[in-house]
Amino acid sequence: MKLQVAIDRVSLADAVQLARKLDGIADIVEFGTSIIKDYGFYEIQAANVNLKHSLLLLDTKTNDEGQYEFEQGFKTGADILTVMGTAGQETLAGVYQIAEQKNKKVLIDLMGMSNKAILEIAKFPNAIYNLHNSHDAGKNTDLTNLVSDFRKNFPAIKNIAVAGSIDLEQAKKLAVQNEVQEVIVGSKIVHSNDPVNEASKFKEIINLC
Amino acid sequence: MKLQVAIDRVSLADAVQLARKLDGIADIVEFGTSIIKDYGFYEIQAANVNLKHSLLLLDTKTNDEGQYEFEQGFKTGADILTVMGTAGQETLAGVYQIAEQKNKKVLIDLMGMSNKAILEIAKFPNAIYNLHNSHDAGKNTDLTNLVSDFRKNFPAIKNIAVAGSIDLEQAKKLAVQNEVQEVIVGSKIVHSNDPVNEASKFKEIINLC
Numbered sequence: 340m341k342l343q344v345a346i347d348r349v350s351l352a353d354a355v356q357l358a359r360k361l362d363g364i365a366d367i368v369e370f371g372t373s374i375i376k377d378y379g380f381y382e383i384q385a386a387n388v389n390l391k392h393s394l395l396l397l398d399t400k401t402n403d404e405g406q407y408e409f410e411q412g413f414k415t416g417a418d419i420l421t422v423m424g425t426a427g428q429e430t431l432a433g434v435y436q437i438a439e440q441k442n443k444k445v446l447i448d449l450m451g452m453s454n455k456a457i458l459e460i461a462k463f464p465n466a467i468y469n470l471h472n473s474h475d476a477g478k479n480t481d482l483t484n485l486v487s488d489f490r491k492n493f494p495a496i497k498n499i500a501v502a503g504s505i506d507l508e509q510a511k512k513l514a515v516q517n518e519v520q521e522v523i524v525g526s527k528i529v530h531s532n533d534p535v536n537e538a539s540k541f542k543e544i545i546n547l548c
Numbered sequence: 549m550k551l552q553v554a555i556d557r558v559s560l561a562d563a564v565q566l567a568r569k570l571d572g573i574a575d576i577v578e579f580g581t582s583i584i585k586d587y588g589f590y591e592i593q594a595a596n597v598n599l600k601h602s603l604l605l606l607d608t609k610t611n612d613e614g615q616y617e618f619e620q621g622f623k624t625g626a627d628i629l630t631v632m633g634t635a636g637q638e639t640l641a642g643v644y645q646i647a648e649q650k651n652k653k654v655l656i657d658l659m660g661m662s663n664k665a666i667l668e669i670a671k672f673p674n675a676i677y678n679l680h681n682s683h684d685a686g687k688n689t690d691l692t693n694l695v696s697d698f699r700k701n702f703p704a705i706k707n708i709a710v711a712g713s714i715d716l717e718q719a720k721k722l723a724v725q726n727e728v729q730e731v732i733v734g735s736k737i738v739h740s741n742d743p744v745n746e747a748s749k750f751k752e753i754i755n756l757c
Contacts, residue, residue, distance in 0.1 A: 347613070348613075348616055371613075372611070372612070372613065372617075373613060373616055373617070373620070375585055375588070376584055376585065376588060376589055376608065376617060376620065376621075377588050377589050377590055377620060378588040378590060379584070379585060379586050379587040379588030379591060380585055380586050381586055381587060382588060382591075399585065400611045400612075402581070402609045402611070402632060402657075402659065403581070403609075403659065404556070404557075404580075404581065404582060407557055407582055408581075408582070408585060411582070411585065411586060412585075423611060423632075423634070425632070425634040425660050426660065427659070427660050448611075450611065450612065450636070451634050451635065451636050475612055475613065475614055475615075475635075475636065475638040475639040475642060
């Protein structure tokens with residue numbers, strides 16, 4: 340199971356500094372939507388972040404104009420961009436094609452989607468499907484139940500990531516369950532007193548199982 | 549009926565220059581999502597755009613972290629920000645409250661929503677509800693039918709805007725129909741040979757009815 344660390348609601352300089360410290364601890368470093376909307380693609384350059392081991396994901400949360408946003412987003416040098424599952428078939432197919440052509444990845448954010456709607460978009464084999472509890476909706480009680488229901492409902496989906504208020508205990512449960520490919524952790528690492536130490540703890544727990 | 553002109557996929561300098569020329573012709577000048585994601589809130593400042601007559605809308609298309617995005621977005625000096633209707637109840641209620649407190653406006657983008665889902669969010673009296681055909685999904689054939697169905701289904705919604713490949717003929721039909729408060733026109737004005745002249749034509753047709 341991979342660890343993605345989401346950096347959000349900080350200055351770009353702080354985000355870059357933290358990303359470098361997390362290089363090699365996090366499998367994927369995420370610059371959240373807040374950083375994209377505060378600074379924009381032209382300011383965010385993967386070459387400046389200069390990660391040697393981790394991949395860089397920009398949480399673009401694309402809703403429309405998929406081709407433009409993904410061309411611009413990948414020009415930053417990022418490895419993975421994200422699209423809303425609610426964006427519609429044309430947008431999803433378009434961004435998936437761009438990512439495939441460039442040997443890059445798409446993460447599809449399933450926030451706010453019904454099972455019926457997810458079924459209609461469960462057809463992009465190399466995409467990462469992100470089971471996402473909205474930040475604004477608050478905590479979810481048990482992610483392992485959510486994951487096991489999801490696996491039953493969507494056997495065709497290969498790559499699953501889970502996000503939303505994941506702490507060490509929850510990460511351990513998910514690692515033991517061994518059903519998802521990736522956990523995404525934000526505030527629990529980034530807004531802790533010692534983000535690097537906290538990320539290492541997550542990585543260790545994940546690697547144990 | 550008001551005219552909103554959406555500026556997208558150009559440099560910020562060009563967007564600012566065009567916005568100034570459209571000042572007083574468009575009721576609302578929109579800087580599209582592409583401009584926000586390319587340049588970010590810190591670069592986009594209403595004081596630099598310096599509109600004397602038109603309002604400035606930033607098409608933030610917020611999906612989550614509504615409070616942060618709307619606080620940051622309104623700090624630019626913009627008058628109206630947008631949120632995806634699919635974002636969920638908590639996000640919508642949060643951004644609506646911020647806009648109300650600041651005497652600003654929210655436009656709720658209904659792209660990709662079922663009538664059932666729209667019904668659940670038809671409860672923000674001062675919001676503008678945007679009937680939106682996705683750019684990626686292409687042209688819609690008849691917006692007046694769409695509008696008249698919408699009026700029947702959602703009598704509680706006061707403010708409706710329509711967007712999506714609107715040309716002069718379509719704008720005229722909508723003005724004659726007199727059921728929507730606002731039309732949003734993008735490429736047909738911005739990517740024409742003479743955007744100011746084209747915007748004036750739209751404004752004239754809208755004012756005729």
